[in-house]
Each structure stands twice: as C-alpha cells, then as structure tokens.
Amino acid sequence: MKFKEFAVGLFAVIMTFLLSGCSVANLDSKDLMRPPKPTGEKAQIQHVIEQNAGGQKYTFKYPQSGEYRSAVILNDINGDGTEEAFGFYRTKGENPQTHLVIIDEVGTEEEKQWELVGEFTTALPEVTEVDFADINGDGVMEIIVGWNANSTVTNVLSVYSYINGECRQISSEEIYYDFALGDFTQSGFDSILLMNLNTAEKGAQASLYCYNDKEKKITMISSVLMDSEVARFYNVTAGKVDETGVYAAFADGITGIRYNTQVIYFDVPKFQLECHVVPGGLISEYESTNMKASTVISQDINSDGIIEIPICTKMPADTASQGLEYAGLISWCNYNTESEDVDVIRNVVTNNKGGFYYIMPDQWQGTVTAIISDDTKTMTFIEYRNGEMGNSFLALRKYSASEWIDGGDMDGYSLILKNETCAFGYKILNESSYAPKEQEVLNSFRAMGSGETAV
Ligand SMILES: [Ca+2]
Ligand SMILES: [Ca+2]
C-alpha cells in the first residue's frame, strides 16, 4: 500500500500547486480547465479511479509536456455545461496498462455522484501531452492525447470524443513526433497537423488530419515532405502566417550545422499541404554570439497576431580586424506565402552575455556593425562599408547598480535605465550621420532579464 499512498500524496501536492496556479485571474477558457478541488469532489473522483483499478497498485500518469500537466483534468468535454473529469493512471503488475478514464457527475440535483462513463487502455507507459480542439466542428472539444514508450522520437496520437453519453476514439493510433492544432483548412473546424522526423522507416513528413464525417474519425487529407536533415524540433508554434488568415505550424528545428524553421500550411485552392524551410542561422554563430535557440523561437513579437520567425546571424565582420567579438543580429521575419520568401519585420542587435539589445534602424542594415568588448559590458556601433569599419558612433554599457552614481562622472555615459541589479548608459562617440538622438536610444534600447527574449 505504500506506493499507492505515495501516489495519492503526490496527487494532493500537485493538485494544490495547480490550484494555486489557477487562482490567477485569467479569462482564457483553457485556464478554466482545472484539476479537481481538494475537497469532496477530489475524493470522489479518486475513489472512482481506485475502484476502477480494482485493488491493483497504480500510479497516476502526468503528461510530460504541453500546457496540461495534471493526471486528473476537469473540463466540459460533452458540451452539457458541467465539467467531466478525466484521468490517467497506470497499473503495476504483470501486464501493466495505462488507463484513460472519463468520470462524469451523474444523478439528480439532490443526489449527484461521480461515475465512470468511459475508459481506454494502452500498453504505452507514458502520456506525452494532452490538448483540446474541436475536430468535428460540433462546438465541443475533443481530447487529444499523445502516448509514448519512453521514446523521444515517436509518439502515438489518440483523439477521444465524448458525446451523447458515449466515449469514442476517433483516431487510428497515428504516429507523430510533434503536433499542432488549429483551423489549418480555414473551414471553421480544427484539424491536426502531425510532424515526423526522418527515421529508418519513414522520411520526414507532415500530414494533415481532419474529421471525416462518413468514417466518424480523423483521416489524412494531405501530406508533404519535410526537411530530412532536421534532428529535432525545439519549439513548435501555430498561428497566422499573414493578413489573409493562412494558418501555419512553425517548427523550429536543428540540423547538424544550423537551426531552421519549417513553415507548414495548407494551401486551400491547391488542396495541398506545403512546407517551406526558412534557414535560421548556423549553430557556430549562435555559439559565438551566446544566442540560445530555446529562447529565440518563432512567436508573435509585435502583437499583431502574425507569427515572426527569428533568423540569427552576426553583425558583419571587418576582414582586416582579428579577434573582435561581434554582436548577434536577430532578424524577425514574416513568411510570405506568395513570394515564398521572408519579409524582415525587425532587426535586433544583441549582446546576450551583457544582457541587453538594441532595435536597429533599417538604414543601419549592412552599413553598421557592432562589437562587444570590456568583458561583455560594452557594445559599440561602428560605421561599416565594403568589409571595413569606419567611425564608431555609439556605445552602450552595462554597470552594476552600485557602480552607477547619479550625477557622477560616468566617463561621459548618460543613463538609459537603472533597475535593482544594474544600470545601462549610452555615449555618442564620434561625428556620424548614424549617431542617434537621445530619444531614439531610449526607444531602441532593451534590457533582457525577467525571462525576456530579444524581441
Ligand atoms: Ca460536461
Ligand atoms: Ca467536437
């Protein structure tokens, strides 16, 4: 019994944690999906699970990734306005099985009771992730579950629908490495985009699955080859590509030598899934500029609802100067489905180790470089023409909070901003047509920290 007690204890701890997380006011409907209350409700649901396990030892299974990490999740999954619970546990013993149980509160207003209404089992031991989407377009969310056998490359997708008191699986154990959900077909229905890496059995491929009303399950409507060089994805984001509403998955991945983003979308007139590779920068350049791929991911940097893709390089190097450390350059781009190329939205010059960056004016592109010096504290902008550096015109420097003395002689640096730990100053160096005005410096400078990325 010890094991079970431990599992129950852990369950309570995680429930408490998740509940405290949920107390933050947020009207996003996804946040309304919650773990059970640690009161009668939780005890009753747990009792149903225990009964269903039939006295066998079991452990709760927690989704390994994604937004929903609880082993028991409450959500209205049949559209009747009240929540059902569904939970994951794995039995111990000779033939261990992982169970997905769906538990609904049934009975009259006076006497309600939580009861098992659906159950699915698999030999696969782990739950990769859980998500929700309305795949059949009836306004009620389906449960999307990824399972895996301790593999980092292969997961199995299951889609469950609970309607009219009946729980059904509407998928056929499709294999995937990563998935994205959303209205890829611009039909008002959600569909599922499965992405697979190159393996011994199968080439790298993306496949779009939609609900097929005739077969009452999801079926593949289109597929496309993906970049076979990609060894893994470190991020997948789904969102709009452009103003026209084309919806895409942006798979940020890594090959042997570089990072790239694959933009995968469904071309509705052609009725064809498309995949285009946007090269994101060499691993060596990420390393030399201290850029971290995990923090520079495809995202909407300017809150216009359209996803930007980061292309990370270095500021241009002076061929005659050796041993200089150049600043990183992140070009945030939109993918243009017509030209099949990218449009740069914003260029950001970064001093990642120093913890600050500067939004670069368009006219600096190709005609200005930036070097990092002074033990990464200083970033200096320098005119640059035909592979050679000219006048340096702007320096940005980081100070510790105690180093900065208001009104003191700071070597000619003026304060940009100061926080609890550090201060940042700027100095105009030489006469140059590029030299910015103070207000431009204040508008363009950003300090990293508090989880901020260089956007
Ligand atoms: Ca319900
Ligand atoms: Ca539905």
Ligand SMILES: [Ca+2]
């Ligand atoms: Ca955007």
